[in-house]
Amino acid sequence: MDQNRISTEEFWNPEHVVEKFWNGLKEGTIYAKKCKECGAIEFPPHHACNACGYHDTEWTTLTGKGMLKTFVFTGALNARLELEDMGLKYVCGEVQFEEGPEMNAVILGISKKKAREITDHLPVRVRPVFYDMGRYTTLFFELDE
Ligand SMILES: [Zn+2]
Structure with missing residues (x-):
């Protein structure tokens, strides 16, 4: 061969x-x-x-399970407008899957208050959210707590 x-x-x-x-x-x-x-x-x-x-x-x-290593709130220039339009609270962050690979991801449901709580405890566990965007389904994350 x-x-x-x-x-x-x-x-x-x-x-x-x-x-x-x-x-x-x-x-x-x-x-x-x-x-x-x-x-x-x-x-x-x-x-x-x-x-x-x-x-x-x-x-x-x-599995989609992983650790959120760092995150930032987006500013006007890098905001995800489709998420803002849906009224979602989110941050952008670096997620490492338990299998190894890392990705830049959107993490839903993180308010300013929650962000202050978890900042000193990074990395924190996250789990996948398969989010229906209408024309397609995309992969976001949420805190696994
Ligand atoms: Zn190889």
Whole structure:
């Protein structure tokens, strides 16, 4: 067998990766890719490994549980207008999934008062919220307390 042969369908069809990811969120599943060589987890899913450069990865899922490491309230320039329009309280922060990968995320339900309470206790546990935005479902987080 030719070791350099690229076996994943996704390699030739990156849109399939994107579609599976978004469809997964709709069903409450967080898809990621796991490197077949070094085991690193790629999130958002990507068809090659960023850790070691290996070309082949396989599908895996994340629980969505993780730790909120840092957060900020958004200012006028980086506000998420669609969230403001919905009247949601939120912050933007850095979440590390329990499986390893990190992402910049929106964390819902954090008021100024709550922010003051948790600031000295970071990192704090968060859990996923699959939020229906109308045309699509996206991944947010909330405090797991
Ligand atoms: Zn790898």
